Amino acid sequence: MINIACVQETKWVGPKAEEVDGYKLWFSGKSGDRNGVGILVDSELTDQVVEVRRVNDRMMTIKLVVGRFTLNIISAYAPQVGLDEEVKRNFWKDLDEVVRGIPLTEKLFVGGDFNGHIGSYSRGYDDVHGGFGFGDRNGGGVSLLDFARAFGLVVANSSFPKKEKHLVTFRSSVAATQIDFLLLRKDDKGLCKNCKVIPREKLMSLGAWESRGDASSIWDRTSSCIREAAREVLGVSRGRRGGHRGDWWWNGEVQGKVEAKKQAYAKLVDNKDDEEKRTNKENYKMARKEAKLVVSAAKTVAFELLYAELEDRGGDNKLFRLAKARERKERQAWSG
Known part of the structure; x- marks a missing residue:
């Protein structure tokens, strides 16, 4: 069961929210042909969302209160290699301000396409890089690792030994790269039991992203395939027994x-x-x-x-x- 998902390159326009096949999708975008970010939350958790903040078409955040914990989820989409340096500086400045505004007493999870390579080994970043990455480090990866260090975060993707197919987040006919990452506070590292990529081939074999039918049927088919792949790879969480029973407003x-x-x-x-x-x-x-x-x-x-x-x-x-x-x-x- 996927409870929360950060999505990027949505290319949906406007600061909106939609009900999507058992989920609520909050998204933020300015153009139908570039950028756009969103966060999907399953129906069992949408009532716990207390704040939604859309920073721009590359970043948004939601806050949930689940039991005695406050969770902050950030969906981020970093500028691609080759874009103007000012655009890149503005992205990291915005992310810095968002994270700086979240109290240390609250949980923080950052899921994003950072368009950078942190590399296979920690090499100078042992405090934030777990030593199980992929490929060679580049400037974008250094920016991500410096950011993680500044805020006491760790890159969850690098914390578990995995086969290449469970590390690579983008693959083409000429290259394989790891550019999508999940970050969380060092003190909460124990909350992350596993972090792996679901291979694109797995989803394709289930019929994901087939173009036949209208937009609604395509989404229904794709979301079902993603859930099935997640159920097989990640297992199923059954949540807390009793839910809100015992809360003083429950009747x-x-x-x-x-x-x-x-x-x-x-x-x-x-x-x-x-x-x-x-x-x-x-x-x-x-x-x-x-x-x-x-x-x-x-x-x-x-x-x-x-x-x-x-x-x-x-x-x-x-x-x-x-x-x-x-x-x-x-x-x-x-x-x-």
């Missing part, structure tokens, strides 16, 4: 709507034909919308009761006012 109505959403999603991924798929997709969208509204309403009531109780106890001080303002802001961001 019977919320439980019923969430369960209905899960059942609708189960039917969606088990389609038998196109007509059934269209019907199940509409049913899922409706169930998800209803669940989101009920969760939002339950949280609103729960917070209002909490603040009323605090005020009755003489707790109407600056701390509680700040907490109330922050909660309202996050709720507005979440609902948007």
